Amino acid sequence: MIVDLWNYSFLRYAFIAAIVIGFTAPLIGSFVVVRRMSLIADALSHVTLAGISFSLFLGQYVALFADLNPLYMGTFISVLAALSLNWLRGKYIHFQELSIPIMMSAGMGLSAIFISLSRGFSIDLSSLLFGSISAVSQSDIMLIVGVALVTVIVILIFYKQLLFLSFDEEQAKVSGLPSTMLHILFMFIVSLVIAVSMRIVGTLLVSSLITLPVAAALRFTSSFKQTILWAVIFGEVATIGGLLFAYELDVAPGGVIVLIAVGILATVMTFERMISFRKKEV
Amino acid sequence: MMSSVVKLNDVSYSYDGTAALTDVSIDIRRGEFVAIVGDNGSGKSTMTRLILGLLKPKHGTVELFGKPISQFKDKSRISYVSQKAASFNSGFPVTVEEVVAMGRYGRLGLFKRLKTEDRSAIRRALETVNMWDFRHRKIGDLSGGQQQRVFIARAMVNQPDLLILDEPTVGVDQKHLKDFYDVLHLLREQTSCTFILVTHDLNVVTNLVTKVIHLDRGSLACDCGLKEYSEIDQLAPSIRPYPVKVLIHEETT
Numbered sequence A: 001m002i003v004d005l006w007n008y009s010f011l012r013y014a015f016i017a018a019i020v021i022g023f024t025a026p027l028i029g030s031f032v033v034v035r036r037m038s039l040i041a042d043a044l045s046h047v048t049l050a051g052i053s054f055s056l057f058l059g060q061y062v063a064l065f066a067d068l069n070p071l072y073m074g075t076f077i078s079v080l081a082a083l084s085l086n087w088l089r090g091k092y093i094h095f096q097e098l099s100i101p102i103m104m105s106a107g108m109g110l111s112a113i114f115i116s117l118s119r120g121f122s123i124d125l126s127s128l129l130f131g132s133i134s135a136v137s138q139s140d141i142m143l144i145v146g147v148a149l150v151t152v153i154v155i156l157i158f159y160k161q162l163l164f165l166s167f168d169e170e171q172a173k174v175s176g177l178p179s180t181m182l183h184i185l186f187m188f189i190v191s192l193v194i195a196v197s198m199r200i201v202g203t204l205l206v207s208s209l210i211t212l213p214v215a216a217a218l219r220f221t222s223s224f225k226q227t228i229l230w231a232v233i234f235g236e237v238a239t240i241g242g243l244l245f246a247y248e249l250d251v252a253p254g255g256v257i258v259l260i261a262v263g264i265l266a267t268v269m270t271f272e273r274m275i276s277f278r279k280k281e282v
Numbered sequence B: 001m002m003s004s005v006v007k008l009n010d011v012s013y014s015y016d017g018t019a020a021l022t023d024v025s026i027d028i029r030r031g032e033f034v035a036i037v038g039d040n041g042s043g044k045s046t047m048t049r050l051i052l053g054l055l056k057p058k059h060g061t062v063e064l065f066g067k068p069i070s071q072f073k074d075k076s077r078i079s080y081v082s083q084k085a086a087s088f089n090s091g092f093p094v095t096v097e098e099v100v101a102m103g104r105y106g107r108l109g110l111f112k113r114l115k116t117e118d119r120s121a122i123r124r125a126l127e128t129v130n131m132w133d134f135r136h137r138k139i140g141d142l143s144g145g146q147q148q149r150v151f152i153a154r155a156m157v158n159q160p161d162l163l164i165l166d167e168p169t170v171g172v173d174q175k176h177l178k179d180f181y182d183v184l185h186l187l188r189e190q191t192s193c194t195f196i197l198v199t200h201d202l203n204v205v206t207n208l209v210t211k212v213i214h215l216d217r218g219s220l221a222c223d224c225g226l227k228e229y230s231e232i233d234q235l236a237p238s239i240r241p242y243p244v245k246v247l248i249h250e251e252t253t
């Protein structure tokens, strides 16, 4: 394995991508989960898929798109969708969650159409849906690292404000935080992270990588910093471990990564029970 | 005369057509301790939310510290404890200390970390409400009354010039209720902070209150000192359709 890492550049790219995403997804995921926006991650990943398949479809006819990394279009559409989600939520004040299935079905419908229109042109559907080790290109890496940098910088600058806004929007407004601006910035980052994560875990499993490590961390942490720390540790264990197994077993990495994340959650919950059981005995 | 801290000029507010506040004008001056009283639904919370800028008046204007609210930028001078403190997600992974620290965020710029001075202010505020020993606990794991005390600490930690408390003691038990009013007394003595307290029980704050604002179905029924307030029913029974006397016990007059 180590030798292979040395020899094959695609494997190196996949590992760099996994390490960076294993960090970035749970980092932003901690905010997504506490703001109860987990489902939005799902909606955005489906829209990203629509963007990617649209770009692939265009690539058949327009030379420019044939050379363009389809992830760019996916990311662009994901950002657009995130910003319009805000607007959709405003339309259905009393049924805000409706905006999520609306976006999700639109994304899935468009993807289905573009993918079937691109017949003949070989699209690796499995890699789009469940991720792939060999699909990570050098330009993907640049995009992934770029997004990770932007995410880390935004969170370093706005950590206090984002935490305050997430915990208590009303108080945050009273303190004069520009809540709308912060919310839009946050949605922007979320859509970026979701778009680039799908390379490794695939469209259908992106939201799991964003939420599962956080869900596990939430079981035992009491401060927000701890939650982020543990979510990132779990995220790294899942992505790195997942990639190793996926390579050895020659299966889609998304599947293994998510299963490891589920395993971590199950382990944490089991330990939790044992500990509370012990407490009762004493 | 002290300078004006809060001024409402003919302010009206309605939620989707249902009027909640009609043509209210008040002027609260520096160092005053104002009690807002009135029945459920009389518009007390609406009034505090207008003062805080969380709602925009449909008519009239709001002024803070002598400036139109739109031009008032120094929000860290104002602190607020809301009526429903338990409106946050109780699973939220923040500690008591992190919550109180949020009270300092308004003063800190981007990038800035909490300094020793912030840390000691946080400690003082938590000690005042007797919650320092709970600082590492998750806020959602505390009882409702304990949570409310933490939110009171968060409001105080900022050393505000205006403290707005909307029924802050809901769920706080008798023992800590006394502690809370002791804290109010202490703040009153040590600072020149202006207080706006929405309450149903004037009796516990009689020796603090300088002014009573009584709302009746969205209208200002009375805006006067405590003494006049207790006598108002006898003074002008005909123009006060709402019996204000029941709100105050004889011994306080």
Ligand SMILES: Nc1ncnc2c1ncn2[C@@H]1O[C@H](COP(=O)(O)OP(=O)(O)OP(=O)(O)O)[C@@H](O)[C@H]1O
Binding pocket: B015, B016, B018, B019, B020, B038, B039, B040, B041, B042, B043, B044, B045, B046, B047, B083
């Ligand atoms: N979010 C809202 N949407 C619609 N109407 C509202 C809303 N909040 C308050 N109201 C209405 O506005 C009026 C004033 O409400 P407000 O909350 O200001 O009363 P209050 O004096 O604070 O009452 P309480 O003692 O119960 O806290 C009430 O008739 C209420 O039904």
Ligand SMILES: [Mg+2]
Binding pocket: B044, B045, B046, B083, B166
């Ligand atoms: Mg109220």
